[in-house]
Amino acid sequence: MSFTKSKFRHPKLPTNxxxxxxxxYEGAISTLCAGCGHDSISAAIIQACYELELEPHKIAxxxxxxxxxxxxTYFLGKSHGFNSVHGRMPSVxxxxxxxxxxxxxxxxxxxGDTASIGMGQFIHVIRRNLNMLYIVENNGCYGLTxxxxxxxxxxxxxxxxxxxNPFYGLxxxxxxxxxGASFVGRSFSGDKNQLIPLIKAGLTHKGFAFLDVxxxxxxxxxxxxxxxxxxxxxxxKDAVPLDFIAxxxxxxxxxxxxxxxxxxxxxxxxxRLYKSREDYDISDPFAALTEVAKYNRQGKILTGLLHADTYxxxxxxxxxxxxxxxQKLGDxxxxxxxxxxxxxxxxxx
Amino acid sequence: MRPPxxxxxxxxxxxxxxxxxxxxxxxxxxxxxxxxxxxxxxxxNIFPSNIQGLPTWFEVRVNHKGYIGRRGGVDFMVGVNPHSxxxxxxxxxxxxxxxxxxxxxxxxxLKREDxxxxxxxxxxxxIREYRKPRHRQLFKNVIYVGALAALLDMDxxxxxxxxxxxxxxxxxxxxxxxxxxxxxxNYAKExxxxxxxxxxxxxxxxxRHLTETNPIFIDGNTATALxxxxxxxxxxxWYPITPSTSVVEAFExxxxxxxxxxxxxxxxxxxxxxxxxxxxxxxxxGGSWNGARSFTATSGPGISLMSEFLGLAYFAEIPxxxxxxxxxxxxxxxxxxxxxxxVISCAYASHGDTKHVLLIPSTPAECFEMMAQSLDxxxxxxTPIILLSDLDLGMNDWMSPPLDWEKGRGLDRxxxxxxxxxxxxxxxxxxxxxxxxxxxxxxxYPATHPEKGAFFTRGTSRDEYATYTENGAEYVKNMDRLxxxxxxxxxxxxxxxxxxxxWKTEFGxxxxxxxSSSCYEAxxxxxxxxxxxDTLRVRAFPFNEDVQRFLxxxxxxxxxxxxxxxxxxxxxxxxxDVNPDKLIAILNYDGMPITAHFIQLEILKLECxxxxxxxxxxxxxxxx
Numbered sequence: 004m005s006f007t008k009s010k011f012r013h014p015k016l017p018t019n020x021x022x023x024x025x026x027x028y029e030g031a032i033s034t035l036c037a038g039c040g041h042d043s044i045s046a047a048i049i050q051a052c053y054e055l056e057l058e059p060h061k062i063a064x065x066x067x068x069x070x071x072x073x074x075x076t077y078f079l080g081k082s083h084g085f086n087s088v089h090g091r092m093p094s095v096x097x098x099x100x101x102x103x104x105x106x107x108x109x110x111x112x113x114x115g116d117t118a119s120i121g122m123g124q125f126i127h128v129i130r131r132n133l134n135m136l137y138i139v140e141n142n143g144c145y146g147l148t149x150x151x152x153x154x155x156x157x158x159x160x161x162x163x164x165x166x167x168n169p170f171y172g173l174x175x176x177x178x179x180x181x182x183g184a185s186f187v188g189r190s191f192s193g194d195k196n197q198l199i200p201l202i203k204a205g206l207t208h209k210g211f212a213f214l215d216v217x218x219x220x221x222x223x224x225x226x227x228x229x230x231x232x233x234x235x236x237x238x239x240k241d242a243v244p245l246d247f248i249a250x251x252x253x254x255x256x257x258x259x260x261x262x263x264x265x266x267x268x269x270x271x272x273x274x275r276l277y278k279s280r281e282d283y284d285i286s287d288p289f290a291a292l293t294e295v296a297k298y299n300r301q302g303k304i305l306t307g308l309l310h311a312d313t314y315x316x317x318x319x320x321x322x323x324x325x326x327x328x329x330q331k332l333g334d335x336x337x338x339x340x341x342x343x344x345x346x347x348x349x350x351x352x
Numbered sequence: 353m354r355p356p357x358x359x360x361x362x363x364x365x366x367x368x369x370x371x372x373x374x375x376x377x378x379x380x381x382x383x384x385x386x387x388x389x390x391x392x393x394x395x396x397n398i399f400p401s402n403i404q405g406l407p408t409w410f411e412v413r414v415n416h417k418g419y420i421g422r423r424g425g426v427d428f429m430v431g432v433n434p435h436s437x438x439x440x441x442x443x444x445x446x447x448x449x450x451x452x453x454x455x456x457x458x459x460x461x462l463k464r465e466d467x468x469x470x471x472x473x474x475x476x477x478x479i480r481e482y483r484k485p486r487h488r489q490l491f492k493n494v495i496y497v498g499a500l501a502a503l504l505d506m507d508x509x510x511x512x513x514x515x516x517x518x519x520x521x522x523x524x525x526x527x528x529x530x531x532x533x534x535x536x537x538n539y540a541k542e543x544x545x546x547x548x549x550x551x552x553x554x555x556x557x558x559x560r561h562l563t564e565t566n567p568i569f570i571d572g573n574t575a576t577a578l579x580x581x582x583x584x585x586x587x588x589x590w591y592p593i594t595p596s597t598s599v600v601e602a603f604e605x606x607x608x609x610x611x612x613x614x615x616x617x618x619x620x621x622x623x624x625x626x627x628x629x630x631x632x633x634x635x636x637x638g639g640s641w642n643g644a645r646s647f648t649a650t651s652g653p654g655i656s657l658m659s660e661f662l663g664l665a666y667f668a669e670i671p672x673x674x675x676x677x678x679x680x681x682x683x684x685x686x687x688x689x690x691x692x693x694x695v696i697s698c699a700y701a702s703h704g705d706t707k708h709v710l711l712i713p714s715t716p717a718e719c720f721e722m723m724a725q726s727l728d729x730x731x732x733x734x735t736p737i738i739l740l741s742d743l744d745l746g747m748n749d750w751m752s753p754p755l756d757w758e759k760g761r762g763l764d765r766x767x768x769x770x771x772x773x774x775x776x777x778x779x780x781x782x783x784x785x786x787x788x789x790x791x792x793x794x795x796x797y798p799a800t801h802p803e804k805g806a807f808f809t810r811g812t813s814r815d816e817y818a819t820y821t822e823n824g825a826e827y828v829k830n831m832d833r834l835x836x837x838x839x840x841x842x843x844x845x846x847x848x849x850x851x852x853x854x855w856k857t858e859f860g861x862x863x864x865x866x867x868s869s870s871c872y873e874a875x876x877x878x879x880x881x882x883x884x885x886d887t888l889r890v891r892a893f894p895f896n897e898d899v900q901r902f903l904x905x906x907x908x909x910x911x912x913x914x915x916x917x918x919x920x921x922x923x924x925x926x927x928x929d930v931n932p933d934k935l936i937a938i939l940n941y942d943g944m945p946i947t948a949h950f951i952q953l954e955i956l957k958l959e960c961x962x963x964x965x966x967x968x969x970x971x972x973x974x975x976x
Contacts, residue, residue: 059802060798060799060800060801060802060803060806061798061799063642063798063799065638075808076808076820080806081802081803081806082798082806083796083797083798083806083807083808083809084806084807084808084809085638085641085808085809085810086808086809086810086811086812087634087637087664087811088660088661088664088811091630091631091634091660091661093631093634094626094630094631094632094633094634094635094638095634095635095637095638095641096638097589097624097631097634097635097638098587098589098634098635098636098637098638098639098640098641098642098644098646099638099639099641099642099798100638100642101587101622101635101638101639101644102586102587102638102639102640102641102642102643102644102646103642103643103644103797103798103799105799106642106798106799123627123628123631124627124630124634127626127627127631131624319622322619322622322623322624323617323618323619324618324619324620324621324622325613325616325618325619325620326616326618327620328644329586329587329620329621329622329639329644330586330642330643330644330797331643332584332586332620334584334762334763336611336620337584337586337611337620337645337763338582338584338757338761338762338763339581339582339610341757341758341759343610344578344582344754344755344756344757345754347578347755348566348568348754348755351568351569351570352387352388352566352567352568352569
């Protein structure tokens with residue numbers, strides 16, 4: 004079920020420069036459990052799109068199957084959405100993106116959808132550097148089927164039944180780095196100050212932007228000795244704060260350049276990272292892998308932007324597709340002359 | 353000694369080679385020469401699932417009456433693969449010819465009293481003429497083709513012309529190839545009384561439907577690819593699999609010629625080699641959902657993998673075009689042999705109540721036309737369309753009427769609302785609302801309108817406004833509308849083709865795809881025995897009323913197909929109103945294209961048929 008919200012809005016609601024209120028980016032009322040991390044991520048997506056002043060109808064929402072994949076109903080109600088099949092959202096997103104390069108694509112997936120049934124498609128959409136934002140709402144368990152361990156559940160993490168997970172937990176951010184993702188970040192659904200700028204940066208990035216967002220399952224995986232609980236994540240995360248400065252924004256504050264690192268995006272926007280730890284080169288995926296591994300080994304969670312390569316060719320650039328989106332090509336672009344068929348026929352005699 | 357066969361433009365010539373030895377182009381040259389001489393032929397490559405070293409065959413049937421299905425038996429064997437020679441010798445009909453490399457004497461066990469042997473010292477000639485080992489191997493093939501020209505009385509100039517055309521861009525190869533041809537030609541002239549009894553000559557031809565259309569010689573997969581180009585496909589996603597691979601490869605080749613902006617070099621198409629067949633169909637569904645005509649090509653194993661997505665596209669009503677070039681299953685089966693064994697798996701692919709539209713071509717010209725039509729139909733019906741081709745049609749060259757695209761013909765994108773239409777709409781847009789009563793709703797592409805027309809596509813149940821629901825009545829309403837749409841589809845898909853016998857008859861024969869040529873030939877042969885049969889070539893699923901009428905109007909219906917389980921027969925029983933006892937299965941499933949001889953034999957064995965034969969002709973075997 005999904006519920007629609009009241010359409011009534013205060014007439015003096017603030018708007019962004021394109022004239023959209025924040026409500027223009029909202030969707031139906033969530034039917035997820037109260038306190039679900041996923042709802043915070045939906046709220047962060049709404050806020051990020053509002054701040055980026057995107058036109059809602061020019062965004063396409065893609066998802067697979069699972070609790071996380073249900074969430075596109077709960078944001079961007081004026082956008083087309085596609086709730087595809089389990090683990091196969093990346094291929095559907097690939098086709099959609101090939102058809103119309105002008106839209107913004109947001110993919111929402113879960114740890115079951117991505118790290119198990121959809122692992123193949125996940126790795127290959129990264130390889131192709133499809134221009135999209137791909138968020139995994141990672142809670143370490145299968146919510147819709149009542150709490151089984153997922154492939155990202157940490158080894159030793161205790162599930163709802165009190166059983167320790169005996170298997171190694173996959174780290175999706177490391178896998179994305181290894182597969183050549185051009186933009187990789189990790190965040191926490193409870194840290195909107197970090198999550199919103201990360202989503203904005205991911206939406207602006209021209210290429211595949213991956214965000215592994217730890218998003219506790221309040222019903223099945225938020226207890227003591229679970230490593231994906233609100234408490235555990237808060238205690239063990241080391242968050243690198245960041246700002247996203249869109250190209251149209253004025254720069255309001257000056258910072259000591261020694262304490263920040265900046266990543267310039269293709270459209271003139273940039274990401275500013277505030278150092279709280281020893282520095283590494285964010286454009287070097289292997290440095291990022293090492294850094295992530297260092298934290299993982301200590302049982303800590305490194306959050307923030309982990310890697311960005313703003314020069315890598317996206318799929319459309321690799322394929323050299325026309326500036327006009329393929330879906331806008333008309334008969335005159337597509338159907339060759341009848342005479343050409345005569346030439347082909349002649350060549351086959 | 354059996355007298356040698358005597359025939360003009362009515363023979364089977366077969367080549368037995370080792371794969372990877374360069375024989376394909378020389379054998380192709382022979383087939384093309386027959387084509388150029390204006391004589392109906394079919395050419396079938398019988399190849400292993402291997403790149404180098406295993407036996408491979410090329411079978412050419414020449415027939416002035418236009419019977420271009422496989423005949424069975426060989427009149428003239430070019431047996432140059434020592435490893436397959438025992439079976440190659442055995443396959444030749446009594447009185448036939450066996451050409452072999454006489455550099456070494458033929459083993460006595462390979463000598464048959466009733467055959468005529470033509471020895472040519474191919475290896476010896478090559479060793480004397482060429483220095484490079486590769487040349488010695490390649491030109492051996494060209495030499496035997498030159499010899500055939502003399503032995504079979506063919507127009508030698510045609511061969512020379514073909515060589516000149518083939519190497520237009522590599523001119524320095526022309527003299528060497530022509531020299532090899534002449535070596536063979538001259539050797540045959542000097543050592544044998546040319547021509548032999550089996551001859552291929554220019555001359556009048558009874559098969560006007562083939563020769564008077566100014567035919568072309570083309571494989572079905574290339575024709576399918578051209579259909580995709582003219583049908584406006586812009587997204588192709590695929591995973592390599594024999595025998596469908598050349599569909600997308602040919603699409604890419606022609607798209608690079610026809611769809612590249614000369615100024616910028618930018619491409620008006622995208623080809624993605626996906627990680628597997630699941631992803632390939634996912635890309636197609638995503639592309640079609642977003643308004644780009646998209647297709648994939650696969651074979652049986654791919655259909656199994658794509659079933660999940662086929663169900664989504666059926667239920668969420670997303671256009672998708674899928675080319676299934678069938679091969680012998682189950683599982684990996686015989687990957688380089690033909691069958692028509694994906695009928696059921698395609699018709700009902702995926703769990704739950706699903707049915708899919710199938711279009712079944714039987715010639716390259718139909719591959720072209722039906723592929724373009726599939727892209728229209730997918731948009732019109734908002735559902736997957738499967739073009740059910742097969743290995744024989746897809747990978748072999750066929751004599752075909754030229755491809756034709758009517759000037760001014762455009763693409764029909766079906767019921768898509770644009771911004772203006774949405775602006776004018778007073779009522780609420782319902783993605784799954786049956787506005788026109790034909791079961792086909794209206795759709796919108798993303799980003800059409802800032803305020804209207806957005807909806808959520810899903811594989812879960814939903815109401816007419818695309819909102820998720822678990823309400824049973826809403827679910828049933830939707831499923832019933834899908835059946836109403838299925839009824840509409842019957843009016844859109846190609847009708848079956850009927851050929852009536854000159855006399856009223858209780859016998860009918862139904863078939864489809866590449867069984868057709870052999871069935872028509874069998875029909876003629878049966879007529880000579882006063883067994884009259886009406887035929888119906890099925891070209892699509894769902895079946896329309898013509899199919900039902902044919903079933904109603906015949907007492908015995910032979911359903912001819914190339915699979916073990918009589919899949920089309922099953923489908924007819926399932927979908928039509930027919931007493932199953934009327935439907936008699938005639939089945940060939942050894943992986944080789946079905947022959948007219950086999951069909952005729954199976955039919956004559958039937959009691960209902962033999963009862964009608966004259967009393968003095970009751971010995972069936974004597975008739976065949």
